[in-house]
Amino acid sequence: MSRPGHVTTGPYTPPVPARELTAVSADGARLHVEVHGPDGAPAVVLAHGWTCSTAFWAAQIRALATDHRVIAYDQRGHGRSPASPACSPEALADDLEAVLEATLAPRERAVIAGHSMGGMTVMAAAGRPGLREHAAAVLLCSTGSSRLVAEATVLPMRPGRARTWLTHHLLGSRAPLGPVTPLARRILKYATMGAGSAPAMVEACARIVHACPRRVRYAWAHVLDLLDLDHAVRELRVPTAVVVGTADRLTPPAQARSLAAALPDCLGVTELPGVGHMTPVEAPEPVSARIRELAVTYLTIKEDA
Numbered sequence: 527m528s529r530p531g532h533v534t535t536g537p538y539t540p541p542v543p544a545r546e547l548t549a550v551s552a553d554g555a556r557l558h559v560e561v562h563g564p565d566g567a568p569a570v571v572l573a574h575g576w577t578c579s580t581a582f583w584a585a586q587i588r589a590l591a592t593d594h595r596v597i598a599y600d601q602r603g604h605g606r607s608p609a610s611p612a613c614s615p616e617a618l619a620d621d622l623e624a625v626l627e628a629t630l631a632p633r634e635r636a637v638i639a640g641h642s643m644g645g646m647t648v649m650a651a652a653g654r655p656g657l658r659e660h661a662a663a664v665l666l667c668s669t670g671s672s673r674l675v676a677e678a679t680v681l682p683m684r685p686g687r688a689r690t691w692l693t694h695h696l697l698g699s700r701a702p703l704g705p706v707t708p709l710a711r712r713i714l715k716y717a718t719m720g721a722g723s724a725p726a727m728v729e730a731c732a733r734i735v736h737a738c739p740r741r742v743r744y745a746w747a748h749v750l751d752l753l754d755l756d757h758a759v760r761e762l763r764v765p766t767a768v769v770v771g772t773a774d775r776l777t778p779p780a781q782a783r784s785l786a787a788a789l790p791d792c793l794g795v796t797e798l799p800g801v802g803h804m805t806p807v808e809a810p811e812p813v814s815a816r817i818r819e820l821a822v823t824y825l826t827i828k829e830d831a
Contacts, residue, residue, distance in 0.1 A: 531737020575642025579605030645669030771801030
């Protein structure tokens with residue numbers, strides 16, 4: 527099991543959950559789940575991305591848990607969820623269904639927000655009964671459905687086979703990340719964040735990413751390399767908003783626009799100027815506000831219907 531990695535002071539310190547529980551997925555994988563905020567409040571479910579953990583959502587949890595029940599969980603192998611030999615989009619979908627079943631009442635609706643691999647999790651689960659039962663609306667944040675390596679712009683090269691090959695080997699490297707040093711922070715900032723990201727943002731992201739075990743990072747990198755969820759996007763038939771940073775090198779704005787074109791009920795794309803891939807950390811207020819807007823609009827409708 528990996529150890530949680532996060533800052534312990536400042537605005538990106540993870541809040542203490544009201545309660546913690548373990549959700550058990552279809553293959554027996556155990557998932558660490560946190561519940562924040564008052565019982566009975568409108569529910570928001572947060573799914574983090576590759577190499578991250580529940581700590582990634584600290585700002586959103588703090589902003590929303592005053593009047594929402596915020597449910598965040600560690601993807602298998604990340605944070606406090608033990609690693610599993612099963613690494614696939616299907617496993618991610620199984621895990622999300624397990625979390626929904628463990629935390630929501632039958633037919634209770636929630637806003638589900640996924641960042642990066644968390645967004646891919648939601649797409650992978652689009653046709654699942656659990657998602658259809660519980661999703662009132664979705665936020666897809668800094669994510670894509672296919673050609674992730676080919677369209678990434680981490681390497682300043684022309685698109686083509688050479689860039690794709692090099693990006694594949696860079697993102698899928700087995701090399702350990704090591705401690706969080708000034709050089710490590712600079713590298714992470716260049717690859718995943720906008721140029722204007724404040725030092726506290728970079729530090730928070732670096733601690734989370736560097737805490738992800740090397741073998742987990744490597745295993746999921748190869749899943750993402752081969753990912754093709756284009757068909758699943760068209761099955762996501764709930765109101766869905768898309769958010770992307772204009773400086774995102776891992777899932778560039780073209781990915782967000784492709785999602786918007788394929789989604790059956792897209793609420794539009796919000797492009798955040800100068801923001802990189804780590805949108806919930808780099809732009810906490812706009813991301814939290816978009817989730818809150820979805821909750822106010824669609825959870826109220828479901829409750830009044």
